[in-house]
Amino acid sequence: MAQLIEKLRELLERPSHTSGMVAITALDDQSIERLMVLLCVTRDDELSCEEVFNCLDEYVDCLAAHSDLGDRQALVDHHLGFCADCRDELNALVSALQSAADDWPN
Numbered sequence: 541m542a543q544l545i546e547k548l549r550e551l552l553e554r555p556s557h558t559s560g561m562v563a564i565t566a567l568d569d570q571s572i573e574r575l576m577v578l579l580c581v582t583r584d585d586e587l588s589c590e591e592v593f594n595c596l597d598e599y600v601d602c603l604a605a606h607s608d609l610g611d612r613q614a615l616v617d618h619h620l621g622f623c624a625d626c627r628d629e630l631n632a633l634v635s636a637l638q639s640a641a642d643d644w645p646n
């Protein structure tokens with residue numbers, strides 16, 4: 541494990557030759573640890589943030605209807621379990637819908 545961390549650190553500290561991209565020059569232990577956790581929870585059938593983002597509307601509809609997304613439910617749940625960006629997006633969507641519902645005349 542220590543060897544892998546060293547290897548990762550070496551790879552990530554290599555200066556980027558691509559202009560216009562932000563080069564990662566150093567990673568602290570906390571970042572390495574986070575990266576290792578992400579590597580460990582990554583699945584072969586992982587959804588990308590974009591894929592999750594594209595089905596968040598549907599996901600929220602399913603939450604409201606107490607149903608699920610079928611095959612994709614577990615994948616989306618899994619992604620939301622470790623991706624703070626998508627969780628933020630989901631929370632924003634849910635609160636937008638809730639405030640829209642509150643504004644709705646009864």
Ligand SMILES: [Zn+2]
Pocket residue numbers: 588589590592619623624625626627
């Ligand atoms: Zn994501």
